[in-house]
Amino acid sequence: MAVDSLAGNAAVVAGGEMVTLEVFRYRPEEETEPVYQAYEVPVHKDWVVLDALNHIKDHLDGTLSFRWSCRMGVCGSCGMMVNGDATLTCATFVESLLPGPIRVGPLENFPVVRDLIIEMNDFMEKLESVKPWIIRDEEKSLEDGAYLQTPAQLADFKQFSMCINCLLCYAACPVYGLEPSFTGPAVIALAQRYNLDSRDQGAGERNAILNTDEGIWQCTLVGECSVVCPKDVDPAAAIQRYKVSSTLQWYQKLLMPWSGK
């Protein structure tokens, strides 16, 4: 099987057709400003942009740096700007972008370490800050067995759990570009993933971080995050629903100060 797919890769669409890839190059030891470098790449029917980049790396220019791993839309490491769109390069066919040239750049709104590689510590720190794990007031002991959950309860948050941390939503979010302090789409969606989990009791703790200007309230509902998300997480919906529920909570506190938390 594996051999078959390799053979398939050799099938050139039209006799020797080539396409130009203009690739963002930034080599900090050589240049202070990035440049675009053009490479001629053969057109193959079943090639995605990532295959074209690997062709460059293997045959044309071994110094080109980029991240990838699974080649099947699961690991979330191959996100780049292709012709200005934030996209997984392993899920974007070269054929759909012909005749080219195809412009490939690093994800926007992040510092670039080298070529197509961005620095994502900011995201990792924000993700950790919202405690993306199940929080219990009191843990059950092992003898008491597992925390049970019905399919309907699972359905409440499942969509938000599909996130692969590819950061396309951050690259597409102009609010994050303008205000890097914004917690951002995926982190809020992942916080909601736990808030909506019937086994979790940490919504109050997360609320302290998210019900702030830098949390949900900086979002102006541009909606691009949900458009680019390859996993249909719909982070825009997660944020808007969070806004609705914290507004309701605020009114509840105002009108019924005695009503618990």
Next chain:
Amino acid sequence: MSANPQHTPYHPRWYRASMPIFWWMRRWIHARFILRELTSIFVAGYALVYLLQLRALGLGPEAYARFLDLLRSPLSISLHGVSLVFVIYHSITWFNLAPRALALRIGDRRVPDKVIAGLNFVAWISISAALAWVTLKG
């Protein structure tokens, strides 16, 4: 935080692109978003006219008649025409976004986005029609 690291041979300089002022002109979807934000001014304008009208009503019949005259001026009518277009744009984009904020469930199934947006549109159009009927009839 790691936002401003020390650049050493082992921590080479990062490249940071800054966002141009006209970032929203680069993509149609962003331009559409900025346009939606701008239409809020016209929505506020409508609200203001309404408040002024209430004030004129409170000041007595003459003041109210003067106010109505003002509303009939060509300038006011053309301003209202422009506002109407923007307010309709605002409403349509807003109702299209309603499913983002509302996750309704009937039994085990999510109510589809189209139904939620559709219900908003139906409510909007029927309330507007009812109001128009009451106003124009009088």
